[in-house]
Amino acid sequence: MERSKHPTPPDWVIHNSPPGQIERIEAWFGGHGYDPHRHDxxxxxxxxxxxxxxHYKGSLRHGMPGNTLVLHPDEVHDGMAGTESGFRYRMAYIDPALIQQVLGGEPLPFIGAGLSSDRRLYWASEPFVQAMDHPLDALEEQDAVFDLAMALRAVAGKPRGRKRLDYRATERAREFILAHLHTTITLEMLEHASGRERWSLSRDFRVLYGTSPYRFVTLRRLDQLRRLLLDGFSLVDAALAAGFHDQSHMTRHFTRCYGVPPSRWLERLLAQRTLAGLYKSRPPTLR
Structure with a gap:
């Protein structure tokens, strides 16, 4: 096959800056985007x-203009261009705790296909997929979260056969984790902090927040690690400061979460900031 005479433009990712509660990105990929990974x-x-x-839930899916992508917390997925023309998309990452503030302790709504053509979800997601130069103010963001939670619940339908969940106890456990990220956290500690038997708490945590307590701890440490990297910390220093055993331990978790190693993630972000003229100081050291 004769190659195109036009060179393929480089991949790029733009993050909302400054971010609100909700992280948003816009990206273009000419081929491979991300290895298999999962967010919470x-x-x-x-x-x-x-x-x-x-790939999602055992099948290859194809998102096209007009669809809404709805990937559930902690579900493994990857990303790639479905044609030689590449693809461009916008994505928002919504903390399940924000959805629970609206639903008040219901199981998280699940959209099994990972894609939806339902117009309710299309319009409810619209504020989150606006151009990156349109920041969401606090009230707009809160209204949009409410509308999205209602649309997710309506489209997913009511789950059947669930045992009663203790939302208040589970929220106490979540708050305890956020306040003690720099310590070694055990289920026994969460049981004491929440007042809920540990295995029931672990089950409720998964249903209400979409992931296990251990994964939740790991992802919050990765959040801190990303902030440290952008502040100029080296990979090894950021890993230790964020509570990981060492750099390799952190890198394994980072790649499983974001689909790229931390050095590649940082290179993309610094390239974005350089192009935008926002990164004035010396780039962090990668080693």
């Missing part, structure tokens, strides 16, 4: 052009 957030997005292909 809802990933809500829109394909703007091309075909956005990804």
């Amino acid at each position: 957030t809802y990933s809500i997005g829109r394909t703007l052009s091309g075909v956005q292909s990804f």
Whole structure:
């Protein structure tokens, strides 16, 4: 096959800056985007052009303009171009705790296909997939979270056969984790902090927040690690400061979460900031 005479433009990722409570990105990939990974957030997005292909729940899916991508917390997925033309998309990462503030302790709504053509989800997700130069103010963001939670619940339908959940106890455990990230956290400690038997708490945590207590701890440490890297810490120093045993331990978790190693993630972000003229200081050391 004769190669195109036009060179393929480089991949790029733009993050909302400054971010609100909700992280948003816009990206373009000409081929491979991300290795298999999983977040502990809802990933809500829109394909703007091309075909956005990804493996999800055992099948290869194809997102196209007009669909809404709805990836459930902690579900493994990857990302790649479905055609030689590449694809462009926007995505927002919604903390399940924000959805629970609206639902008040119901099981998280689950959209099994990872894609939806339902117009309720399309319009409810619209504020989150606006252009990156449109920041969401606090009230707009809160209204949009409410509308999204209602749309997710309506489209997913009511789950059947669930035992009673203790939302208040589970929220106490979540708050304890956030306040003690720099210590070794055990289920026994969460049991004491929440007043809920540990295995029931662990089950409720998964249903209400979409992930296990251990994964929740790990992802919050990765959040801190990303902030440290952007502040100029080296990979090894940031890993230790964020509570990981060493750099390799951190890198394994980072790649499983974000689909790229931390050095590649940082290179993309610094390239974005350089292009935008926002990164004035000396780039952090990668080693």
